[in-house]
Amino acid sequence: MTHPPGRLEGEVALVTGAARNIGAATAIRLAAEGAAVAVHYHSEASRADAEAVASGIRAERGRAIAIAGDVAREDDVAAIVAAVTEALGGPTILVNNAAASVAGAAPWHILKPKEWDAVLRANVTGTFLFARAVYPFMQRRGRGRIITMGSVRSPLGRPGNAHYTASKSALEGMGRVLAREMGPDGITVNTIIVGAIRTAAEAAYGDPAEVDRQLLELQSIKRRGEPRDIAGIVAFLASRDADFITGQSITVDGGWSMT
Amino acid sequence: MDDRQERVAIVTGAGTGIGQAIALKLAEAGVRTFIVGRRPAPLEETVARSPKANPIVALSADITNPADRGRAVQAALEKFGRIDILINNAGVSSIAPLLSSTEEEWRRVMATNVDAAFFMSQAVLPSMRERQWGRIVNIGSVYGVLALNPALYDAFTDEGALGPKRQPAYHTSKGAILNLTRDLAAAVARWKITVNTVSPGMVITEQSDGILSPEVERKLCDMTPLGRFGKPEEIAYAVRFLASDEAAFITGAEIRVDGGWTIW
Numbered sequence: 001m002t003h004p005p006g007r008l009e010g011e012v013a014l015v016t017g018a019a020r021n022i023g024a025a026t027a028i029r030l031a032a033e034g035a036a037v038a039v040h041y042h043s044e045a046s047r048a049d050a051e052a053v054a055s056g057i058r059a060e061r062g063r064a065i066a067i068a069g070d071v072a073r074e075d076d077v078a079a080i081v082a083a084v085t086e087a088l089g090g091p092t093i094l095v096n097n098a099a100a101s102v103a104g105a106a107p108w109h110i111l112k113p114k115e116w117d118a119v120l121r122a123n124v125t126g127t128f129l130f131a132r133a134v135y136p137f138m139q140r141r142g143r144g145r146i147i148t149m150g151s152v153r154s155p156l157g158r159p160g161n162a163h164y165t166a167s168k169s170a171l172e173g174m175g176r177v178l179a180r181e182m183g184p185d186g187i188t189v190n191t192i193i194v195g196a197i198r199t200a201a202e203a204a205y206g207d208p209a210e211v212d213r214q215l216l217e218l219q220s221i222k223r224r225g226e227p228r229d230i231a232g233i234v235a236f237l238a239s240r241d242a243d244f245i246t247g248q249s250i251t252v253d254g255g256w257s258m259t
Numbered sequence: 260m261d262d263r264q265e266r267v268a269i270v271t272g273a274g275t276g277i278g279q280a281i282a283l284k285l286a287e288a289g290v291r292t293f294i295v296g297r298r299p300a301p302l303e304e305t306v307a308r309s310p311k312a313n314p315i316v317a318l319s320a321d322i323t324n325p326a327d328r329g330r331a332v333q334a335a336l337e338k339f340g341r342i343d344i345l346i347n348n349a350g351v352s353s354i355a356p357l358l359s360s361t362e363e364e365w366r367r368v369m370a371t372n373v374d375a376a377f378f379m380s381q382a383v384l385p386s387m388r389e390r391q392w393g394r395i396v397n398i399g400s401v402y403g404v405l406a407l408n409p410a411l412y413d414a415f416t417d418e419g420a421l422g423p424k425r426q427p428a429y430h431t432s433k434g435a436i437l438n439l440t441r442d443l444a445a446a447v448a449r450w451k452i453t454v455n456t457v458s459p460g461m462v463i464t465e466q467s468d469g470i471l472s473p474e475v476e477r478k479l480c481d482m483t484p485l486g487r488f489g490k491p492e493e494i495a496y497a498v499r500f501l502a503s504d505e506a507a508f509i510t511g512a513e514i515r516v517d518g519g520w521t522i523w
Contacts (some may be wrong), residue, residue: 176522183484222447232505241496244489246523251512258441258511
């Protein structure tokens with residue numbers, strides 16, 4: 001049971017934080033369905049990975065560029081969207097995947113206001129800035145997709161990193177408002193409540209075997225989540241198949257938060 | 260390559276509307292599709308529309324009847340040897356004044372919407388377990404999470420001493436589906452079977468077209484961010500996604516296909 005090939009032919013997707021992990025898998029997946037893809041990355045340290053994602057897409061005869069910038073800075077976001085528009089066309093699919101990395105589990109009372117602000121700035125303000133920057137293209141076209149990564153930490157209230165969880169909860173509320181305000185323009189806005197997806201960065205939480213053991217005890221599905229598990233639903237939500245889905249928070253967590 | 264082309268689905272209540280669209284989209288995607296319903300005529304209509312290369316097979320059976328359920332599942336197993344996908348779509352409602360609605364009507368709604376969803380699942384689980392792959396998709400409703408606002412419709416009038424016309428059993432049953440989905444999902448994950456809910460919002464089918472007055476229709480569309488009603492195929496696409504290999508990590512979840520109705 002396969003999807004018709006080229007579901008995203010003619011679309012221009014901008015995926016933030018796409019050098020590795022979920023963002024990279026999503027960029028590759030959207031390209032495989034026919035979208036031209038902008039692979040955004042944050043810092044010099046991610047450049048090689050982002051370039052590899054983009055050139056991998058081009059090697060498969062897709063269209064892709066890698067582009068750097070700080071999602072928390074208004075002028076950077078404007079420059080990114082302008083460069084994407086020039087290279088690929090105005091974005092019609094925005095995937096808000098970039099997030100300030102806060103691996104570890106700092107208790108709330110040791111978080112410094114400066115750290116708090118930085119996380120909220122990147123995760124919430126960054127999403128707002130990107131949505132604002134791509135809106136004119138989507139509005140003109142009468143169609144568009146904004147897909148944002150939430151976190152299972154919101155419904156669960158997992159201890160630690162309260163700033164990160166606060167930012168992910170904010171994205172859900174903001175997403176519902178955007179869905180209502182942009183609905184008349186034919187733009188859908190949805191959030192994916194992302195569960196535990198295996199990444200290299202999770203070593204910060206401790207011994208990987210122990211992380212696996214703890215998570216598999218919590219999940220109903222006894223395998224770790226992989227970036228492709230998120231890329232698949234992003235492709236679905238980005239396609240015309242999901243024309244009537246908006247304002248939703250859809251949980252992809254291997255049956256974790258439901259128990 | 261996996262064996263997806265060989266997959267077999269059962270769709271309940273697939274003679275009309277959303278169920279028919281689901282059956283057709285699965286069949287068009289290459290799934291060998293079996294439809295179950297009480298009345299043979301509408302089932303035949305779905306069969307007539309099915310792709311020539313992969314015709315849908317109909318069996319009339321009352322899924323609230325245990326013997327009928329067993330017969331339907333047995334017939335699918337005999338013909339195709341396996342069941343991989345179950346879509347619990349059949350649903351009924353009962354509208355009556357609050358104070359005169361009957362226990363019999365309550366039972367009728369629960370029997371189809373809740374009991375049959377669980378016992379159909381129970382009947383197909385052994386075949387899914389055998390293959391260590393399965394997808395159960397329950398069709399819920401936005402009324403699984405919302406109470407009815409009678410001001411939005413013509414049909415839910417105030418009947419004086421008997422109280423307002425309502426459909427409490429329907430709302431209760433669709434709420435139940437959401438937690439049946441979660442608990443069943445937790446139970447069968449060990450066999451690599453997922454269970455999810457697709458909750459339609461306002462959907463216009465061939466059967467419901469024209470039922471609402473133009474004023475009511477406009478009011479409902481005005482309260483939907485996307486400004487229109489859904490189409491049966493739009494429900495079917497979400498079901499098809501959840502029934503695919505790609506949705507392997509999604510279980511116990513709900514996808515509402517409502518144009519944003521529930522966030523209004």
